[in-house]
Amino acid sequence: MEKESQFCALILAAGKGTRMKSDMAKVLHVLEGKPLLRYSLKAAREAGAEKIVVVVGHQADRVREAFPDPDLIFVDQMPQLGTGHAVLQARDALKDYGGLTVILCGDVPLLKPETIRSLIRQHRAEQSCVTVLTTEPPGPHAYGRIVKDGRGDILKIVEHKDATEAERRILEINTGIYCVDTPFLFAALAQVKNDNRQKEYYLTDIVEIARREGRKVHAFLTADDVEVMGINTLEELEKAGKYLKNR
DSSP, X not given: OOGGGOEEEEEEEOOOOGGGSSSSOGGGSEETTEEXXXXXXXXXXXXXXXXXXXXXXXXXXXXXXXXXXXTEEEEEOOSOOOHHHXXXXXXXXHTTOOSEEEEEEXXXXXXXXXXXXXXXXXXXXXXXXXXXXXXXXXXXXXXXEEEEOTTSOEEEEEOGGGOOHHHHTOOOEEEEEEEEEHHHHHHHHXXXXXXXXXXXXXXXXXXXXXXXXXXXXXXXXOSOTTTTOOOOSHHHXXXXXXXXXXX
16 A cells, blocks of 8 residues: 555544443444444545554443454543543554554444545645544534634634634534544643543644644545534434435
């Protein structure tokens, strides 16, 4: 594979999925006969991931048992203190990797491999440090908003609950999927603090850290908001099933 497209995939799969009305780990919920995580793994492999690290937490042993694939590296997130904390658990697995890490979500099953490849291509072409996959879903919703400067570069990502009224009117949202230069990723996460309402370590804080260091942060906007939809409820699981049938 050409050097240009090499990357590691880091899949976040630690969540409980309380809104699924079940105690089962969210990534084990079944979509069209396969657990949700299977779709993220397939997309990562087909996009060409050199290495796949999966962050597990809730029912970690059951998730491992469901995916005995020899190419996977599992790391534990216990307790679960936010997305930034989740990614940090992969530091040892990726500490010697100088390339790109694509952060994926185990509960986003409809993402196409081609979208991952396009994200990486744009990241390289624009010499970005962080590229955020974004979309513009119909409202109302509670997604984090993408705040940009006059040139269209990302200044910061604001969580819905922390957003001002003006920020909540922004259409472009964070999908939770990123392409990041790996050495920067772990250096930045070491600086992230949990001084927010949730007392969590937000992965989104790496955007402001990159900007503070004078690095480039760009958005890669995908027009298909359903492709990047996270599955949080049984209704969304059903919607994803219909989307797959039509695709």
